[in-house]
Amino acid sequence: MLAPRSGKRFPTPLFSHQAPLAMRHHYFLLPTLLVLSWLTTACAPSFYVDLKPVRPSNLFVEGREQARAFTADSVEVRLSFVCFEASRMVFEAVYRNPTRGQRLVVAPAKFAYQPRRTEPAPLAAPTRRPRPAPGAAVSATVAAAAAAQLLPALPAQPVAAFDPEPEITALQAAAERAAAKANRFDWLGAALAITSVAVDVASIGKRETPSQAQSRDALHDAVVTYQVASTANKIGHAIAADALHLRALNLQDYALRKVTLEPGQQVRGFVYFPRFDAADTVRVLAPVPGGSLPLDFVQTHTRR
Template identity: 55%
Template sequence: MLPLSSRSLCLLAGLGLASTACAPTYQLGLKPAQSTGLFKDGREQVLAVADSVEVRLSFVCYEPTRVVFEAEYYNPTKRTLVVDPAAFQYEASRVAASPLPEGQKTKRPKPLPGMEVTAAVAAASMALPLPPLPPQALAAFDPEPEITALKERADKEAMKAARVDWLGLALGVASIATDVASITRNNETRAQYETRAAIRDAAFTYNSISSATKIGHAVAAEVMQARAADLQEYALRKVTLEPGFQVRGYLYFPRYDAADGLVVKAPVGSNAVPLEFVQVRKRL
């Protein structure tokens, strides 16, 4: 199951193509280019077989800047197989825009609710420019550097959260000392009172800000630790697959909304097998 934080991101990102006022809104999705009838956890899988190795791929969700697939390998052979997420790539394609009838070239298309449209039609209906396709195949993210970086940043944030604030401590001590001194005085002058109040207010204000900053560092550390833990548990990581074994995990690719088709190339030994998906936009 997708972790809660990722599910929330996917839900928000899946509503994808928001637009300006009065323009249509579209829900973005990915599905196999050809229906396969193969399902895992409610998601339809694309199947490819190379050198007797079975590879299955299904779309999981969109994150704000990434698209997430789940890959599944089964190795029935008598040889080992190295599965490396960094070796996955996808190529984006687009359906050519249909020419409009004469006299309608300046009119924006108005797809009906529930209609699935191409990237060109969606862009035209929102009066947005259609960006060029990526000039080359896009590689999947290798989770290992990200896991390491997240752990290091989480440790730094945790250290900042636990660090003793000596200035705040000194201000607190000074405030207490002036309050105690005021008790022993018979007649506290107005200037002494104002000095004591100023020290007390400065100590309170500084320590309030310091506490809020520490809480911010602690929350940041927790978020990064949770993300690192999610990647460790759910991401597909480089592994040697022994004969008769299988492995599954999430693949994270750069998200590219302005494509109509994605061909994911999955590595099998020295070869790569294509798994085809179409990217659809449904008018809300």
């Protein structure tokens, strides 16, 4: 986007023979660089990122393929990729406890995962960008090179999943604060309205000067403007309160929350991880008694 023009006048016409040569070159060069920059960005290919189990299981839930693993005592864990959010990726976990006398505690905060790459990341942007064909699946390194981007470093240690409980509590508190602001009585608005009415009453039966009438009209306009802004502000707080409350309800209903499974019981729910698009594989570590079960996923980058 071009910078806004200033109000400063140049002492000579911009492209006249009297303008300095360096100035003329500068004003020809700037639009050219902007256009080239836009063309470079616009021509960069985009990629669709998806996750699927490394080993096909032929087990599906709502169209999503599940990875499956068992403990030594036959506790079953299934995991499927649901979707990407702005900064998170969402999996659905299913736990089944078929044991006869063992309780199983499932805690989402105990989940972790390790993102990896199949190719080393270059230390500098490539001089020649690859051009994958539409529909071609490539590695994270190739996808970054096609977009002329450098890959960020991946974490060396497993990354913990988000614990939904603190987030649910924070969302509920934020929703309550926003609702309180939406329902708060506007004392200033009331005072302005009373003042305006009082001025109107005081003017009854009196001959006003043009200046007094103009001041009274200005007060009316100020009251109306303030009331419109105040109402819009209250509506904004009410909408925010509803959105926060809905997000809290969604987490309560869909997120996997800490639970104890008695023998013969099962549970399912969403598990949330930080998003790393610059990975080729993801190993999710699902917590089980005495350790964790690895469930491997491949992260594909498909040219749109």
